[in-house]
Amino acid sequence: MHRRKSIKNIALLAGGLIALPSWAKAWSLESLPLVSAPLNPAAQNTLALIIETIIPESDIKGAKSLGVPAFINLMLADCYDKKTVDNVEKGLAAVESLATTKYQQNFTNLATPQKEELLLSLEKGSDTNLKDFYSLIKNLTIQGYTTSEYVQTTFLKYEMAPGHYHGCVPVKS
């Protein structure tokens, strides 16, 4: 977040937004590298692959194209304590080492069913730290995905102002 603040400050020094070159205004949450993100680039890459495996692209948009990896990095940077973030780091390292032990490959190179199998083994395993790690990433993935404009408006019948309340209606209506 510091970087964004700095850009804003620089803009102010330079005489306001008008003086900014176009690239400075064109960034979005997805395109902006989060300098203050607690994870190193390799860990961020593993995290992005996990997120993509949890909700992949299909005939509908997946977590990746909705910017969920950037959202989760932001949440880890701003909303979680060091202990939780450390556990995420360890969890991501564990995913990589499990990939090597089980499949003799990097997590990146695993086929989708192998990635799914590996992740589900974390959820079902007995290591509580790994379970916590996976559960946090899973929940954040679902949170980021389901609160996106695309999912809210396409699947969840999002209405800013419904204007009515019916207490008991059939699910399919």
Add this chain to the structure above:
Amino acid sequence: MANLNINAKKKNTYDAIVIGSGISGGWAAKELCENGLKTLVLERGREVKHIEDYPTATKHPWEFEHRGQVPLAVREAYGRSFLREETLHWAIKADEQPFVQEKPFTWTRGYHVGGKSLLWARQTQRWSDFDFEGPARDGYAIDWPIRYADIAPWYSHVEKFAGISGNKDGLPHLPDGEFLPPIELNCVEQHLQGVLAKNYTDRQLIQGRCAHITSPQPIHLQQGRGKCQHRNLCNRGCPFGGYFSANASTLPWAAKTGKMTLRPDSVVHSIIYDEKKGKASGVRIVDAHSKEMIEYYAKVIFVNAGAVNSNMILLNSISERFPTGLGNDNGLLGKYFTCHNYRGKANAQVEGFLDKTTSGKNPSNGYIPRFRNVLKQDTDFYGVLHRDWSWPWHEHQPGWHRGRPEAAIDPSPTRQLECERLDARRVCAH
């Protein structure tokens, strides 16, 4: 010089002064102004204008950077657990007014125009004679000086203007009022209502009476307020005026009379006591920005500063006649007052009803009126510990509600969209 002082005093003299601009302060302002009194309303916090000062009111969930969660660093500055990105602008930072908590105490403060009328849960149940007669009947505390019959017309007066939705349930211990149409119960609430009716004669589940306009009447339209839109984003401030707040209702109504002067950023220091007349004669404030101390005068002074701050103002109002605080001859000021109890909680999980859902959002909730110590003393405590149970039934349609999904992740998003229907529904209450 003498003339200047007289002029200054005249300039600062009103017919009435109201301390606080929240629910009761707003009402005091409205009633006083409507009756032709030139009224000064003092508010310690900043101005909050209806609609224009609700910065998050029409934001979509995805427009909140952290989807509502407040970053740790910010959270620490506020020193409390319940904070949301959507409503952070109403919260008080810990160092703004530090206080000692010997036991956990959630001191909800609304330091802005409108006060807690922007933050309340909008539940508006009437008291009954069972409440007013309780102390006299059971022999504890001091008898109330009034009874339900004295206050019933005033309930009606307020309800008609504020707009209260509810069902006429005909319960002697929860009297009916001037109701707009009630808000429906959901399937699970309807079920529990039936179960209670079948098994008990003294317990009911009803539609909570709440300050939401379900069918606007001319008096509401005159206030510029409309129908509740069932958004459930009330605490951000409602641009529709769908629920009652001082900002949407009483304060603009008072302003329209031309009799009201609203002075935000005015922290009341004390009430001025005139030793000769034996009466309160004015109010001392400190301007929150200039730190200047200013005196205002009036014959009528209403203290509507909330439970804690009203006590603090009176304790701070020291005179020869009242050396320990105005009206504190019995030494009870600052003691034995009560705030909202948030600590009693119960929850339950209900299986079934998986083919049913809700449409739109319920800003109110089901409500179980008091059933202990009503007709007879049936517990070992006097009066009512938990007066009623107000049940906000959160329907967790797993995976998709309120951004905290509970459904098991399934790698396929399509299948995941389906798990909305595959889990039991959870209900909880406080």
